[in-house]
Amino acid sequence: MATTKATKLAHTIASTTSSTADLDYAKTLNNTGVTSTEFDKLDGLTATTDELNLVDGSVSGPLSHRNLIINGDFRINQRSATSRTQTSSEYNYDRWYYDGTYLYQGVEDKNVRNGTFTLSWTDSGSDITAHYVVSTDSSNNNGPDSPLTYTSVSNGGQITVNEGTEYSKHLWIRFGGTVANLSKVQLEEGSVATPFEHRSYGEELELCMRYYQSHQNPPLCGVAQTSTRVRVSAGLPLVMRTSPSSTLTNTGLGLMKFYDGDTNKNVTGIVSNYTTAYKMSYLLSVNSSLAQYRPVLCDDGSSAKSLVELEAEL
Amino acid sequence: MIIENAIYLNDTEGVNNSIKATINNIEMCIPLDSANRHYEEIMRQVEAGELTIEPADTNE
Numbered sequence: 001m002a003t004t005k006a007t008k009l010a011h012t013i014a015s016t017t018s019s020t021a022d023l024d025y026a027k028t029l030n031n032t033g034v035t036s037t038e039f040d041k042l043d044g045l046t047a048t049t050d051e052l053n054l055v056d057g058s059v060s061g062p063l064s065h066r067n068l069i070i071n072g073d074f075r076i077n078q079r080s081a082t083s084r085t086q087t088s089s090e091y092n093y094d095r096w097y098y099d100g101t102y103l104y105q106g107v108e109d110k111n112v113r114n115g116t117f118t119l120s121w122t123d124s125g126s127d128i129t130a131h132y133v134v135s136t137d138s139s140n141n142n143g144p145d146s147p148l149t150y151t152s153v154s155n156g157g158q159i160t161v162n163e164g165t166e167y168s169k170h171l172w173i174r175f176g177g178t179v180a181n182l183s184k185v186q187l188e189e190g191s192v193a194t195p196f197e198h199r200s201y202g203e204e205l206e207l208c209m210r211y212y213q214s215h216q217n218p219p220l221c222g223v224a225q226t227s228t229r230v231r232v233s234a235g236l237p238l239v240m241r242t243s244p245s246s247t248l249t250n251t252g253l254g255l256m257k258f259y260d261g262d263t264n265k266n267v268t269g270i271v272s273n274y275t276t277a278y279k280m281s282y283l284l285s286v287n288s289s290l291a292q293y294r295p296v297l298c299d300d301g302s303s304a305k306s307l308v309e310l311e312a313e314l
Numbered sequence: 315m316i317i318e319n320a321i322y323l324n325d326t327e328g329v330n331n332s333i334k335a336t337i338n339n340i341e342m343c344i345p346l347d348s349a350n351r352h353y354e355e356i357m358r359q360v361e362a363g364e365l366t367i368e369p370a371d372t373n374e
Contacts, residue, residue: 089315090338243345245337245352272323273332273343282343283326311342313351 062189067197068107068117069173070095070207072185078205078214079309084179091313094208097144102131102174104144106314107187108241113166117159119173120193122184127177132159136169144314150174156193170314209238211313218280218308220258220298227289229271230258230296233281236310240277244310246270248282256306259299260290267306280308315355317365324370333367 071094074084081092088100097104112134119130131150150172153159163169175182184196199207213236222232248270250256256267265286274281290296300306320335323343333344337352344352359365 087338242349243347245345245350246343247340248343270323270334270343272325273334273345274325275332275343275345311352 064197065199066186066188066194067199068111068171068187069105069185070211071204072121072196073183073198075201076205076208078208078212084182091212091311094212095313097313098179099144102176103179103182104172104174105185106135106144107171107173108314109170110167112161112169112171114162115160115189116191117161117171117187117189118156118191118193119153119159120156120184120186120196121175121182122196123155123177123181124183125178125181128155128179128182129176130155130157131174131176133172134161134163134169135172136164144172144174148172158191159187206238210241211311213238213240213244213310215280215308215310216305217300218298218306220280220282220308222296224258224260224290224292224294224296225283227292228286229283230267230286230290231283232258232296232298233274233279235279236277240310240312241314242312243276244312246273246275246280246282247307247309247311249307249309250305255300256284257299258284258286258290258296260294260296262291262294264299265290275310277312280310315352317356317359320356320365321368322370324372328370328372330370335367 074093074096076094077092078094079092081087084093084096084103085098086092088098091097095105097106119132121128121130130153132153133148133150135146135148159171161169161171171187173185173187175185186193186196188194188197215234219234220232221234222230225231248256248267257264258267265288267284268287269285270282271285272283274283298306316338318336319341320333322330323332323334325331330346332346333353333356335342335344335352335356337344342352344350344356347353348357356365356367360367
């Protein structure tokens with residue numbers, strides 16, 4: 001990469017007002033590699049060392065999608081949490097679990113391979129601490145509540161993963177201190193901390209939706225199996241990590257309704273659950289008679305706010 | 315994770331296909347999937363003798 005840039009710079013120099021000495025200098029760089037000082041001499045760049053590391057190959061990780069942490073800048077908040085620490089022993093902001101003391105994020109096993117990783121973050125205060133653990137137990141004790149032994153890691157410090165086989169273990173990171181001051185968390189391959197990778201909002205949201213989805217007035221359709229039961233399904237916009245847990249809010253209040261072409265009936269409970277990583281699917285009871293065998297669809301009306309939450313977190 | 319009122323749900327053929335439970339004061343339907351963290355914790359508590367899952371209500 002550095003050679004290519006030096007060559008381009010040499011061409012640029014040759015096409016303008018370069019001297020023989022300039023060209024000789026560029027050729028030398030082309031053959032021997034380039035330091036940050038030399039780059040600045042050549043084209044007046046004010047590139048940082050991190051940026052130069054990216055172009056000259058010192059960073060072994062990819063040039064894009066470097067960050068294994070999802071929602072590292074806390075932009076995504078599908079649960080509408082009031083803070084990162086709103087509820088203990090739960091996920092609040094997307095992908096971030098709070099146990100009452102630490103803020104955790106697990107990197108899914110399918111994204112963890114052996115090698116050296118670098119963890120970095122910003123702290124608008126001055127008391128953030130970080131720890132990590134590689135979890136190879138696939139049966140139990142694999143989540144943030146588990147009694148695993150964590151190892152301290154500094155800002156810009158390295159994490160080595162060599163347990164088990166590749167793609168077989170979760171990598172857990174946790175932060176202590178005033179976690180409201182934490183931002184731009186990045187975990188990347190290699191031994192160099194590069195600038196935080198700003199992904200688009202849509203891309204970050206899609207990454208989060210592998211683990212949690214929220215569907216207000218969900219697009220459930222199906223059939224009235226009996227006069228008081230509806231069998232309904234809807235495909236998910238993104239495949240989830242595994243079969244999710246379902247929470248249907250407001251069903252007890254009757255705010256989720258199904259329409260059979262003639263009348264709306266309120267949902268009163270869940271009879272069975274057929275939800276998978278690809279679809280939400282339920283057998284629900286309703287509070288009075290629908291026309292049996294008619295198609296039905298979820299029709300909450302303009303003011304109702306029934307909600308289906310799907311959770312497949314680590 | 316505080317788990318209460320765990321009961322199996324049946325499919326239309328009478329086979330258990332999920333668990334309904336109150337977890338941290340929120341009612342959820344949990345699939346019988348060992349990769350699901352709620353199911354994993356339910357099974358851990360069952361094996362530890364801390365939780366019992368009631369059989370499905372066949373009158374539902």
